[in-house]
Amino acid sequence: MTTFDTSDVSSSAHSCDTLIRNVFLVDGSGNDPVVADVAIAGGRIAAIGALGDWQAQQVMDGTGKVLSPGFIDVHTHDDTNVIRMPDMFPKLSQGVTTVVVGNCGISASPVTLKGDPPDPMNLLGQSTAFSYPTFASYVAAIGAARPSVNVAALVGHTALRSNHMDRLDRAASDAEIVGMREQLTEALEHGALGLSTGLAYGNAINAPTGEVLALAEPLAEYGAMYATHLRSEFADILVAMDEAFRIGKHARVPVVISHLKCAGVENWGRSSEVLAALEQAEKHQHVGCDCYPYTASSSTLDLKQVTDTYPIQVTWSEPHPEQGGKLLSEIADAGRRGVPLHGRRRRQSHPEPSGHRDRFRWTAE
Numbered sequence: 001m002t003t004f005d006t007s008d009v010s011s012s013a014h015s016c017d018t019l020i021r022n023v024f025l026v027d028g029s030g031n032d033p034v035v036a037d038v039a040i041a042g043g044r045i046a047a048i049g050a051l052g053d054w055q056a057q058q059v060m061d062g063t064g065k066v067l068s069p070g071f072i073d074v075h076t077h078d079d080t081n082v083i084r085m086p087d088m089f090p091k092l093s094q095g096v097t098t099v100v101v102g103n104c105g106i107s108a109s110p111v112t113l114k115g116d117p118p119d120p121m122n123l124l125g126q127s128t129a130f131s132y133p134t135f136a137s138y139v140a141a142i143g144a145a146r147p148s149v150n151v152a153a154l155v156g157h158t159a160l161r162s163n164h165m166d167r168l169d170r171a172a173s174d175a176e177i178v179g180m181r182e183q184l185t186e187a188l189e190h191g192a193l194g195l196s197t198g199l200a201y202g203n204a205i206n207a208p209t210g211e212v213l214a215l216a217e218p219l220a221e222y223g224a225m226y227a228t229h230l231r232s233e234f235a236d237i238l239v240a241m242d243e244a245f246r247i248g249k250h251a252r253v254p255v256v257i258s259h260l261k262c263a264g265v266e267n268w269g270r271s272s273e274v275l276a277a278l279e280q281a282e283k284h285q286h287v288g289c290d291c292y293p294y295t296a297s298s299s300t301l302d303l304k305q306v307t308d309t310y311p312i313q314v315t316w317s318e319p320h321p322e323q324g325g326k327l328l329s330e331i332a333d334a335g336r337r338g339v340p341l342h343g344r345r346r347r348q349s350h351p352e353p354s355g356h357r358d359r360f361r362w363t364a365e
């Protein structure tokens with residue numbers, strides 16, 4: 001919400017472009033909602049209150065509706081969507097007016113691919129979607145696309161690794177970290193919000209803490225932050241949180257733990273322990289988290305996470321598109337019965353641990 005005038009405006013005639021009458025107003029301040037009229041002039045809020053004598057070119061009846069500032073979707077993978085589909089209806093229709101992209105170690109920029117995007121960068125699109133070798137070029141593309149939502153971008157650690165390393169199943173060398181830092185610094189100079197990691201994923205899990213510590217050092221100078229998809233959301237979640245806090249402390253920047261959750265049936269019920277650890281860390285440094293508003297989760301297909309303790313649904317598969325929407329257990333049963341999968345490989349029923357494109361989702365029941 002920008003400027004508005006709450007002074008007594010009822011005594012004199014005013015005009016504005018748009019007048020929303022009798023709306024349930026949640027203004028984002030934390031105050032109790034009120035029913036009010038809202039006047040908009042020149043793209044700004046001109047007045048809020050009982051605006052009975054105001055005139056407007058457009059008058060809207062807000063009875064029974066809620067008016068609030070736009071929502072910020074802090075955890076998205078909309079990096080290329082904001083350019084490919086700038087109307088962004090899926091977000092705008094839910095009231096989202098700002099998206100934070102570049103989460104979980106994967107970002108559309110700065111990226112120079114050598115082939116197919118490494119897992120899970122393929123969530124952002126195929127190789128043709130990655131045409132931003134510098135952050136400045138990404139900023140220019142956003143400027144040209146003029147998406148209907150604001151965009152704030154993180155730079156992904158896995159994206160930087162992919163730019164500088166021949167293999168991602170090892171630690172980066174000192175020289176490679178220098179190269180990654182240079183690209184991160186270029187991005188920060190052009191307005192990047194910070195650095196993200198996805199240390200649980202196969203293409204980042206072999207990055208030791210020291211690699212991220214060194215990479216994160218330029219952040220503070222730019223007032224940037226560190227967001228992380230933890231190395232583990234399963235039994236080792238507290239250890240992974242400690243690693244995140246250590247990185248934030250070393251870099252002297254705020255830490256956001258992405259989609260904080262206790263994953264795996266044997267880990268359910270530990271939320272109070274996890275939140276206590278977050279509150280404890282908060283005494284010494286800036287920490288926060290985001291979380292899903294639903295009891296399910298999605299990821300790329302990873303054998304380490306495959307279990308029969310809850311349903312896993314394959315949402316899409318490039319080699320076997322006909323399996324999209326099916327439960328992994330159904331596909332496995334069909335495989336056992338010898339039902340052909342309309343292809344030579346039966347990848348979903350015997351998934352490889354990483355580096356491919358199937359996705360699955362599991363539901364917490």
Ligand SMILES: [Zn+2]
Nearest residue numbers: 104229258259
């Ligand atoms: Zn993630």
